[in-house]
Amino acid sequence: MRKGVLKRLSVLVLMVFVLGIAVGCGGGAQNAGDEDKGGEIKVGLNVELSGGVASYGTNCRDGAMLAIEEINAAGGVLGKQLNPIVRDCKSLADEAMSVSAALVDEGIVAQIGPLVSGNVQGSTPVMMDNGIPLIAPAATAPNVTVDEKTGETLNSIFRVCFIDPFQGTLMAEFAADNLGAKTAAIYKDASTDYGKGLAEYFKKTFEAKGGTIVAEEGFVKDDRDFKAALTRIRGKNPDFIYVPGYYQEVAPLVKQARELGITAPMGGGDGWDSPDMVSVATAPNLNNTYFTNHYSSQDKDPKIVAFVEAYKAKYNKEPDAFAALGYDAVQLLAQAIKDANSAEPAAITEALAKIKDFEGITGKMTIDEQHNPVKAGVIIEFKDGNQVMNTRIQP
């Protein structure tokens, strides 16, 4: 409640502030940035470098900086060097907004970040008001790029990651095509949009592929007993069981399923990605289970191998999905500037919306009308307690 009021108040203060600048500088503030200095294009990095999700922001920044370095070393974009301006939004939505305002003030042509959906939404009004494109590397909530009330796409907001529910589509394709499943049961986290969204997309795709959903069950956050519904599912004897949820519930669920003698392959989304999966469910129970993710550093694709090597050489650590998505966000921006043949924010925005078959580290992507990329995902398999990349799915 109070936060809402605070947010609205700060939007108001900010609008007055931005208006003041626009009037004060005679409206020339932004144009002066990229045209007059000639040699450089300013790119804002508004990422979480401290606070709750600092590790996301830090890795994303590292990936993005690597991309900028590579682009500049190869002569820049349109003959101009990319000049990154890195700012910390402290993992706070309000802070993300004021950082964006400051970055706009400095004359950026586009902003990369923040990472978390809520923080992107904090930054959104500033970017929209100024008509400067925002590329979200990892915001997976569906409503980041569309106005929830009107259903209209937000003009300036783009992303390079797929939205959460899309993982359901990927897993359905994998189950039907790679595992040869004809029947599937869904046991979803019915208390989150995440679980419901993934389940919905899974069902749609699996049925479109000629499969049958034989059971649809649900659990809620903090449930610990899944045996009743699992016993029921066991009676239906499905070829595949889809469990979109988070590891706190999924780990005991998988364990109980195996204890009930269910041997069918099971799968889920990136909510499964936690070391707790193995410690709770135990390695043997997790064999023959799969989950979808944005990317795997084990991928043998030469482009990814090169990226992983360059990243390791520079930072001495394994690049995670956030690093890869940060890298892709910058590369996508560079592509859009090239396509537009201009570093004007409006031209870049237009070019971003038209991106087609862009080859990123996290897959080939095409931006759809809702500014979401249609792109590949990877299937990770648990093998004796280790996460092993199984395959890449291109829808």
Added chain:
Amino acid sequence: MATGEALLQLPFTVNKGEVAIMLEFVQQLVNGLSLGAIYALIALGYTMVYGIIMLINFAHGDIMMVGAFVGFYSITLLGTNIVMAMIFAMIACAVLGVVIEKVAYRPLRGSTRIAALITAIGMSLFLEYMTIFLLGPQQKVFPHSAFPLKEYNAMGLLITNKDIFIIVSAVVLMIILQYIIKMTKTGKAMRAVSVDREAAVLMGISVDKTISITFAIGSALAAAAGVMVGVYYNTINPLMGIIPGLKAFVAAVLGGIGIVPGAMVGGFVMGILETFVSGYGSSLYRDAVAFGVLILILLIKPTGLFGKDTGEKV
């Protein structure tokens, strides 16, 4: 499927589909009994405390959580086996229950019931967040080695040693409790205080001591349930007591709050009801149906299944 082989072992002829249906029914019953045993053990503490001082001890679920953590640390740090861990947890929580009663509830015994209720809620939050403060909010994984899983396959019916452990130890604890209440002097005192506190004082019963013992026994049972949850579900966390606590409270009300056998039956009814709604209706409506039935029972019989119609309770 194992039903094929099972068919050969049956002395009478039934078709394969019927066997499968029967097996699934018995399997669900086992699932329900394990869950119900845990609810019943927690419900006993609620009902005993209510019976004796008319207080709904909302911290009770959190005492269960503390019990689970004591069990966890006695296995991981002291290397005890599961039975010793359970005994340690029961002793620790018995002490904790007595201390809570002395510190938080006794000073309020003369005040309004709502004041005591709010204190209980405060105590619940205190235990939850104190544990988070001391041990962190992350879930802890109960060591698998503490209770190696064994499965028994009886004609396609899968029963694990965990199910047996939970049901048997719950029943043993309930028998001990019944013995204490019905056969011992302490039990007699507890029953006396619960019927009429003033008269009990006149008979030379120490009310304070009796209430302390009630808290000790109730908390020890919750601790046992906590260790069972750890063994059965493998993870424990500082907020794990909230939902089972609430459901056990409902079970206690369902059986007739303040009535010991009512809590046992209420717990099992609750567990089996939940399981069967998930198993034969839909897991999506589990809580809605389970609580709907609860409301129905209370509408028909407001004092609960075992309640006497005194028109006073709940």
